[in-house]
Amino acid sequence: MSVLARSVGNAFRNKVRTAAVVAVLAVAIGLALAMLVANQAVGAKVQELNASVGTVLTVNPAGGQGFEGGGEPLTANQAATAAAVPNVSAVVGTSSLRLRNATEAAAQTAAGGQGGPGGQGGPGGQGGPGGQAAATLTTSLTAAVDAGTLGNRNQASGTTGTTQPVRSLPITATGVGAEVDTAGKALNITEGTGLGDYSAESTNALLGTTLAAKNNLAIGSTFTINDQTYTVAGLFDAGTTFGNNAAYLTLPTAQALAGVPGELSSMIVTVDSLENVDTAKTALQAALGTDAADVTQGQNLETAVSSLGSVKNISFIAFIAALGTAGLIILLIMVMLVRERRREIGVLKAIGAPNRTIGLQFVLEALVLAALGSAAGAIIASFASGGIASALISTNTTSTTTAATTGRGAAMAGAAGGAGMPGGGAGFPGGQGGPFGGASQLLTSVTASASPGVIAGGIAAVFGVAIIGALVPALLTARIRPIEVLRGE
Amino acid sequence: MIEVKNLVRTFNSGDRTIKPVNDVSFELAQGTLASIVGKSGSGKSTLLSLLGALDKPTSGDVVVNGVSLAKMPDRKLTEYRRRDIGFVFQQFNLIPNLSAVDNVMLPMEFAGLRRAARLQRARELLEQVQLDPEKHGRRINRLSGGEQQRVAIARALANEPKLILADEPTGNLDEQTGDHIIELLSSLRREHNTTILVVTHDRALANKTDRRFRLQQGKLTEEPVRAKAVAGAPA
Numbered sequence: 017m018s019v020l021a022r023s024v025g026n027a028f029r030n031k032v033r034t035a036a037v038v039a040v041l042a043v044a045i046g047l048a049l050a051m052l053v054a055n056q057a058v059g060a061k062v063q064e065l066n067a068s069v070g071t072v073l074t075v076n077p078a079g080g081q082g083f084e085g086g087g088e089p090l091t092a093n094q095a096a097t098a099a100a101v102p103n104v105s106a107v108v109g110t111s112s113l114r115l116r117n118a119t120e121a122a123a124q125t126a127a128g129g130q131g132g133p134g135g136q137g138g139p140g141g142q143g144g145p146g147g148q149a150a151a152t153l154t155t156s157l158t159a160a161v162d163a164g165t166l167g168n169r170n171q172a173s174g175t176t177g178t179t180q181p182v183r184s185l186p187i188t189a190t191g192v193g194a195e196v197d198t199a200g201k202a203l204n205i206t207e208g209t210g211l212g213d214y215s216a217e218s219t220n221a222l223l224g225t226t227l228a229a230k231n232n233l234a235i236g237s238t239f240t241i242n243d244q245t246y247t248v249a250g251l252f253d254a255g256t257t258f259g260n261n262a263a264y265l266t267l268p269t270a271q272a273l274a275g276v277p278g279e280l281s282s283m284i285v286t287v288d289s290l291e292n293v294d295t296a297k298t299a300l301q302a303a304l305g306t307d308a309a310d311v312t313q314g315q316n317l318e319t320a321v322s323s324l325g326s327v328k329n330i331s332f333i334a335f336i337a338a339l340g341t342a343g344l345i346i347l348l349i350m351v352m353l354v355r356e357r358r359r360e361i362g363v364l365k366a367i368g369a370p371n372r373t374i375g376l377q378f379v380l381e382a383l384v385l386a387a388l389g390s391a392a393g394a395i396i397a398s399f400a401s402g403g404i405a406s407a408l409i410s411t412n413t414t415s416t417t418t419a420a421t422t423g424r425g426a427a428m429a430g431a432a433g434g435a436g437m438p439g440g441g442a443g444f445p446g447g448q449g450g451p452f453g454g455a456s457q458l459l460t461s462v463t464a465s466a467s468p469g470v471i472a473g474g475i476a477a478v479f480g481v482a483i484i485g486a487l488v489p490a491l492l493t494a495r496i497r498p499i500e501v502l503r504g505e
Numbered sequence: 506m507i508e509v510k511n512l513v514r515t516f517n518s519g520d521r522t523i524k525p526v527n528d529v530s531f532e533l534a535q536g537t538l539a540s541i542v543g544k545s546g547s548g549k550s551t552l553l554s555l556l557g558a559l560d561k562p563t564s565g566d567v568v569v570n571g572v573s574l575a576k577m578p579d580r581k582l583t584e585y586r587r588r589d590i591g592f593v594f595q596q597f598n599l600i601p602n603l604s605a606v607d608n609v610m611l612p613m614e615f616a617g618l619r620r621a622a623r624l625q626r627a628r629e630l631l632e633q634v635q636l637d638p639e640k641h642g643r644r645i646n647r648l649s650g651g652e653q654q655r656v657a658i659a660r661a662l663a664n665e666p667k668l669i670l671a672d673e674p675t676g677n678l679d680e681q682t683g684d685h686i687i688e689l690l691s692s693l694r695r696e697h698n699t700t701i702l703v704v705t706h707d708r709a710l711a712n713k714t715d716r717r718f719r720l721q722q723g724k725l726t727e728e729p730v731r732a733k734a735v736a737g738a739p740a
Contacts, residue, residue, distance in 0.1 A: 018620070022603070029602050363598040366559055367660065368587020368615045370580070495579075499560040502598070 019373060023380035034385070037349050041389025044345055046396030048338035049474040053397060054405035055331040056470045062324050071290055073297055075283040076310045090280040094304055098285055101299045103292040109280040111191035111270035115241060115263070118154040152186070153273060156240040159185040160226040160261040187227065189241070189263040190281075191270020203264070208235040208250030216268035220249035224260030241265075242273060285311075327408045335474075342389070343481030347488065350382050354489040361493050362501030371494040375487050382486030383479060390475045397471070507533045507556070507668065507700065512565035514551055525551040526562070527723030533716070535667065536698040538691060540711040542728075543720035549704040550595075550672055552720060556702065557590050557670045558582045569668070587615050591661030591699075593671035597653045599645045605631060605656045606641045612663040623663075630659035634689060651682040658689065669693070669701045675710055687713055 028034055075098060077087030092109070099107045193214065203210075203222065211220045223233060228251050233239060237248045246265070254260050271277045287296040293313065301311045354361070364374055493501070514526040525548030533539055543549050554560040556567055558574050566575040569589065577585065592598075599608045606627045613623035631641050634655035645653060654674065661669055671690065675683030687710055693699050703714065711717050717728045 018614070022607075025602060359598070360600060363594075363600065364611070365583065366557070366586060366592055366594075366598070367612045368583060368590075368664070369611075370583055370615065373615060497560055499554045502559070502594075 019377050020380055023377050024384055026377070027381050027384040034388075037345075037385055038388045038392060040345055041342060041385060042392030042396060044338055044342035045386075045389050045393030045475075045478050046400060047393075048335050048342055048478065049390075049393055049397035049471055050401040050404045051331045051335035051338055052474040053401035053470055054408060055328055055335055057401075057405055058324050058328040058331060062321055062328065065321055065324075071287040071293055072313075073285040073287065073293070073300060074312050075285055075300065075304065076281075076312070078306060078308050078310050088308065089276065090283055090309065092278050092280070094309065095280060095283055097303050098283055098300055101285075101296060101303050103288050103296040104285055104300065105288040106194070106284075106286040108193045108284040108286075109267055110193070110282050110284065111267055111274060111276070111279070112281040113189040113191070113241075113265075113270055113274055114152040115155040115157060115187040115189050116152060117158050118156060121154050153189075153242045155187065155189075155242075157187055157227065157231050157263070159187050160224065160230040161185045161257060185258075185261060187261055187263060189265060189270065191265045191267040191273075193267045203252045204254070205250045206253045208248065210250060211264065211266050212249065214266045214268065216266075216272050218266040218269055219244075219246050220266070221246040222250045222252050222264040223248055224262045225251050225253050226257060226260040227263065244273070327405075331405070331408060339474075339477055339481060342386075342478055343485050346382055346386060346482045347485035349385065350378060350486045351489045353381070354378060354493050358493060358501045361490075362498045365494065365498040366502065371491060374494040375490045378490035379483050379486040382482045386478055386482035390478055393478075394471050394475070397474075506535060506570060508568040509556070510566045510568065512552070512555060512567065513563045514548075514555060514560065515563045524548075524723045526555060528565070529720075529723070529725040530565075531718065531725060531727070533700055533702065535700055536694060537716060538694050538701045538703070538714045539716040539718065540703045540705055540714040541718045541720055541725070542705060542708070542711045545706075547720045548723050549720050552725070553670050553672055553702070553704050556668070557592055558585055559592075587612060588664060589667045591664070591666035591669040593654075593657050593661045593669065593674045595673040595676050597645075597650075597657045597677075599653055599656055599660070601646045602644065604642045604644055605636060605648065605652075605659075608645060608656055609659045609663055612660060616664050626663065627659070630662055631656070633662075634659045635685070650677045651679070654678055654682070654686060658686065662693065665697060667700060669699055671701065671703045673705055674703060675705065675707055683707070683710070 075090065075094075077090055079087035090109070095107050095109050098104060192211075205222065206225060208222075211218065211222060213220065221239075223231075228234070228237075228248065231239065233248050235248055235250065238245050239248070240246070252260075252264070254262070265273075267280075268277075271279065285296075285300060287293045297311050297313065301309070304311070361374055365371075509529055509531050512526055512529040513524065516523045516525070525546075527548075529552060541549050541552065551560070555562050558567075558577070562575065566573050568574070569585070574582065574585070586592075600611070603611075606624065609627035609630055610623045613626060618626075628638075628641060632638065636652055636655045636659070640648060640652060645656065648656065654677065658671075658674070661671070669690070674690070675686050678686065690701050690703070691713070694701050703710065705711055712730060714730060717730045719726050719728050
């Protein structure tokens with residue numbers, strides 16, 4: 017009988033005890049593996065976020081006053097200047113338009129509602145710092161967000177008894193130079209294709225899924241902006257209700273519609289690596305001038321990533337703690353087994369067993385227990401890791417989610433305040449359902465999947481702990497003289 | 506040749522110092538069957554432990570074929586026990602969850618013998634000690650005391666040791682089985698020129714050995730024995 021066979025046999029000497037030990041180990045190892053899986057999933061998500069939008073800077077005209085607009089529009093020359101800044105890998109200009117349903121606009125004009133109180137993009141809503149005044153155009157589209165969903169505030173009769181006209185949210189249309197959203201994040205096109213031709217003659221448009229559904233539009237359907245016809249080339253999903261109440265056109269088309277060729281509402285600047293973001297931001301601000309442009313980074317993303325980082329740290333600490341617990345269980349079990357079998361160790365030594373053979377026998381016995389515990393723990397982890405990751409994320413991102421929700425609420429209020437006052441800034445990403453505004457969705461979209469590599473890594477760690485836990489008591493006992501053990505019994 | 510030189514082993518028990526082995530010296534030629542008799546607690550088992558390198562003496566030395574055990578590091582002592590010594594314990598000290606044949610194979614496994622070779626030798630040894638072949642694969646705790654003692658002797662012979670140290674080998678056996686065990690040890694001595702030192706209370710057994718020692722209060726004295734008590738004893 018080999019030492020391995022002997023160890024396996026020893027592991028099952030007392031079947032009831034072995035079952036109990038394996039059950040306790042399975043819980044500890046399962047928890048450790050679940051934490052490791054959650055840690056890896058969150059880590060991957062942070063990397064993904066950093067890779068997708070973490071290297072993006074937004075340039076807006078300087079001097080903006082929120083909903084009052086203001087500041088000199090950005091130009092193509094400034095875009096060229098930005099592109100020449102070291103470490104800048106891409107510059108995408110955007111031109112923002114505000115679309116209002118033609119029928120509603122006509123009804124409000126007839127009712128004298130234009131220019132009422134509450135300008136476009138109230139504080140914290142559509143308008144961000146430095147937002148350029150967006151051109152307001154009419155469209156055949158109806159906004160995907162109904163006025164009634166905003167608390168019916170615009171539908172209620174006032175104390176004066178004046179009936180307010182029906183109002184709905186404006187639709188944000190953005191002209192882009194590449195298929196990215198206003199934050200530089202690649203659009204998630206769910207149907208159809210991209211815009212393709214970026215010339216001024218292009219009549220292709222991308223619509224948010226809810227906007228298309230509201231207007232019964234599909235790929236190939238048409239709609240109008242200022243009586244010009246555009247074809248739905250693709251549908252995208254921004255992940256938020258407000259983000260999907262939007263349309264994308266080519267930059268030259270948007271500029272032509274707004275009547276401001278060559279002018280940009282904002283620029284999306286991509287830096288070549290996360291490490292160079294701060295340097296590039298400083299250089300970009302210097303190149304463009306503080307009096308001409310504001311260079312910003314997505315603060316909500318930083319918060320989101322920071323929050324995910326906390327989850328990552330907590331899950332790692334919990335993994336270490338659970339691993340330590342599993343190790344302690346193995347150590348205590350092996351201490352108990354070694355003490356119980358001191359006489360056997362003495363006999364083995366008396367008949368010539370070297371210390372390493374005795375140590376190996378107990379290590380293999382511990383590994384058998386650890387293997388059984390790991391197998392059961394892996395099953396537990398495969399079921400529990402998703403739930404544990406979600407619980408950790410929802411617990412640790414409450415403040416971020418609350419902040420994001422508040423931001424969206426302000427955006428709603430501002431946007432619903434009326435469309436009459438010109439000058440509402442529309443350039444700041446995150447106002448209306450941009451990716452930063454949907455921080456909670458970003459966070460909760462972390463998927464914890466028990467990959468074989470991660471599980472194998474975790475089990476290897478458990479085995480490492482098991483080896484130490486078994487070797488220490490076995491070698492301590494094996495080092496004493498055989499007669500001390502035999503006489504002591 | 507085993508030379509025991511001024512061997513002393515002391516233990517502290519509270520304020521008292523006990524000397525179960527007190528300045529013991531003797532020599533045993535290779536192939537001798539010797540016995541040590543004495544009362545319980547006289548130090549017989551302690552002396553056996555010192556000869557078998559299970560314990561270290563307080564002073565003095567055991568020299569086996571010119572090699573001093575006192576100066577040997579632990580690793581070498583383990584090797585000495587594995588290669589040169591065969592123990593037969595009073596309580597058998599077999600591994601209870603292993604079969605008879607697995608117990609006999611253990612010392613050979615530690616000596617690095619291949620599995621097939623050690624399995625064959627283990628079966629031969631078990632046949633030699635007259636254990637029913639049907640019981641070779643039986644777990645130790647399902648064997649009788651006599652059967653376990655035979656397995657213990659077979660295990661002691663596994664690596665063909667030069668010295669067999671047997672502590673009360675017939676103590677737990679009936680007279681007939683005890684006689685058989687003595688015959689077995691004698692035949693081993695004859696066939697393999699093995700030195701055998703037996704600790705016993707059994708005067709009949711002691712009378713069958715070539716040399717007989719008595720241990721009393723830690724002091725060893727040799728007693729005369731009848732010549733040619735055991736067939737095949739060296740002249």
